[in-house]
Amino acid sequence: MASTGLPDGFAELERLVDEWLLPSMTARSQKRQASTMTEITNFYNAVKPRLPEILELLSSIPYDDALPAEEARLLGLALMLAEITTAVEWYEQPGVVDGFDPERFKLVAELS
Amino acid sequence: MTTRAPTNFTTQFPELGTGPIDVGPYRDPDYFEREKAAVFARTWLVAGRDSQIPNPGDYFVRDVPTFDLSLIFVRGKDGQIRGFFNACRHRGNHLCVENSGNLRAFTCKFHGWSYNLHGELAGVPDEESFFDLNKSQLNLIPVSTDMWQGFIFFNLESEPDQSLEQHLGEFGEALAGYPFHEGSARYQFRGEIKANWKSMVDSFTEIYHVPFLHKCSISDTLAGPENPLGRLLDIRLYGPHKTSSITSNKNYKPWPVQGIAYEFAQSGAVTGGQGTKEGLPPGVNPTKKDDWGLDVNVIFPTFLPVIGPGMYFTHQMWPVAVDRTVWEMTGFVAPARTAADRFIQEYFLVELRDAVLEDMNTVERVQSSINAGVINEFHYQDNEIALRHQNHVVNKCLNTFESRVAAE
Numbered sequence: 001m002a003s004t005g006l007p008d009g010f011a012e013l014e015r016l017v018d019e020w021l022l023p024s025m026t027a028r029s030q031k032r033q034a035s036t037m038t039e040i041t042n043f044y045n046a047v048k049p050r051l052p053e054i055l056e057l058l059s060s061i062p063y064d065d066a067l068p069a070e071e072a073r074l075l076g077l078a079l080m081l082a083e084i085t086t087a088v089e090w091y092e093q094p095g096v097v098d099g100f101d102p103e104r105f106k107l108v109a110e111l112s
Numbered sequence: 113m114t115t116r117a118p119t120n121f122t123t124q125f126p127e128l129g130t131g132p133i134d135v136g137p138y139r140d141p142d143y144f145e146r147e148k149a150a151v152f153a154r155t156w157l158v159a160g161r162d163s164q165i166p167n168p169g170d171y172f173v174r175d176v177p178t179f180d181l182s183l184i185f186v187r188g189k190d191g192q193i194r195g196f197f198n199a200c201r202h203r204g205n206h207l208c209v210e211n212s213g214n215l216r217a218f219t220c221k222f223h224g225w226s227y228n229l230h231g232e233l234a235g236v237p238d239e240e241s242f243f244d245l246n247k248s249q250l251n252l253i254p255v256s257t258d259m260w261q262g263f264i265f266f267n268l269e270s271e272p273d274q275s276l277e278q279h280l281g282e283f284g285e286a287l288a289g290y291p292f293h294e295g296s297a298r299y300q301f302r303g304e305i306k307a308n309w310k311s312m313v314d315s316f317t318e319i320y321h322v323p324f325l326h327k328c329s330i331s332d333t334l335a336g337p338e339n340p341l342g343r344l345l346d347i348r349l350y351g352p353h354k355t356s357s358i359t360s361n362k363n364y365k366p367w368p369v370q371g372i373a374y375e376f377a378q379s380g381a382v383t384g385g386q387g388t389k390e391g392l393p394p395g396v397n398p399t400k401k402d403d404w405g406l407d408v409n410v411i412f413p414t415f416l417p418v419i420g421p422g423m424y425f426t427h428q429m430w431p432v433a434v435d436r437t438v439w440e441m442t443g444f445v446a447p448a449r450t451a452a453d454r455f456i457q458e459y460f461l462v463e464l465r466d467a468v469l470e471d472m473n474t475v476e477r478v479q480s481s482i483n484a485g486v487i488n489e490f491h492y493q494d495n496e497i498a499l500r501h502q503n504h505v506v507n508k509c510l511n512t513f514e515s516r517v518a519a520e
């Protein structure tokens with residue numbers, strides 16, 4: 001199994017895995033800040049239309065240590081969508097408009 | 113469509129006045145030292161939650177930037193939570209250097225003195241080389257600790273003027289029973305802001321700014337066309353504490369991804385707030401109106417539980433200098449049961465983080481204007497009553513404490 005594999009039906013999103021699958025909220029936030037609006041919008045346009053199907057599938061999968069690798073990757077892409085949505089829908093730029101520097105307001109305890 | 117009528121809160125509390133507020137308390141280093149002595153050194157402050165240390169031997173370290181102090185909170189074998197100063201009685205090294213963990217005993221890494229979970233000195237390497245060491249007098253120094261609704265409070269006075277129950281008073285009773293314990297998964301953001309601690313509290317306790325500062329993001333959720341000027345639904349003052357109730361826009365149309373998240377959100381399970389408005393304690397949404405959005409509570413001086421239907425998080429401020437404050441935003445959410453729950457947690461957490469990032473530049477800019485002496489007073493309207501009240505309570509605390517000290 002390739003390390004970019006996603007559950008059946010989501011193969012078209014596999015091309016995103018290498019770049020957009022990140023291990024923590026801090027890493028996802030930094031990726032957002034370092035991306036251009038074109039990159040962010042392309043990712044949003046690829047994943048957002050599939051979100052209802054993604055959540056349909058993920059809502060049948062218990063969130064525990066036994067989370068299968070393919071579902072875990074799909075969740076990782078969904079978490080990246082969660083990170084960049086406000087850039088697209090609220091701000092139309094990667095960062096918060098006139099926002100406080102996120103490097104000065106750090107996550108010191110993350111949800112696991 | 114009718115818009116909200118003008119409010120009439122402030123004049124019901126004549127002691128608050130209606131005039132401009134002097135900015136001295138926000139920039140005067142002497143006033144800050146008085147606040148440390150009269151408020152922070154002797155008021156109940158929050159360390160964390162019991163769910164951070166569920167098992168015997170679980171501990172966490174609470175740093176107190178205001179006094180450059182470190183405290184330990186630990187659950188004993190008897191299930192009790194105790195607080196100690198994180199200082200070894202030999203020469204004062206910090207006993208715990210990790211933020212949290214599980215231990216059977218505390219052992220100092222400097223020279224190996226050890227203490228049991230109740231803080232009693234248990235072992236001293238090479239004890240026979242000491243002179244008249246009275247071990248029973250060298251237990252860890254306890255810090256006054258008490259609990260309210262699963263929140264662990266401490267007080268730096270060894271014999272506080274008031275019990276925690278007295279301090280919280282009617283406020284504590286009115287909010288008791290809210291299901292705080294359902295959120296056992298925790299996240300925390302932390303930063304240091306170049307502003308007075310009261311400005312930080314102020315920025316979260318008025319919504320006059322919401323239609324303007326938050327116009328890209330949360331304005332339509334909270335204010336919307338029926339409340340275009342960000343008027344309060346209600347304010348309750350409980351001695352030094354308070355609850356500001358904020359409206360929600362009943363005709364709110366969700367953002368695209370938010371709408372999908374709401375469809376999959378389980379009631380009460382996540383940060384998103386699709387939970388019920390029924391069955392809440394009397395102090396939550398005290399007017400019981402159905403256009404209620406959330407309550408911003410202030411447990412004096414600096415602990416702000418923000419409570420909505422099915423969600424809560426807290427802000428907490430730790431003053432460091434008159435114009436420097438450590439700010440913590442901490443959330444407690446139900447653990448994700450499914451992988452979809454985990455997405456929903458993250459989505460609403462990003463919304464919250466981005467909305468508060470919209471707030472903080474204003475606070476630092478206000479501080480620079482008052483530090484420079486350009487601005488010497490604040491003008492508060494009726495819906496900024498919480499700010500007027502906070503200023504009033506701090507002044508009153510200083511006067512009460514200082515006249516008591518003078519009389520002693």
Ligand code: FES
Nearest residue numbers: 200202203220223
């Ligand atoms: S300071 Fe702890 S053993 Fe010496």
Ligand SMILES: [Fe+2]
Nearest residue numbers: 315321326471
């Ligand atoms: Fe705000």
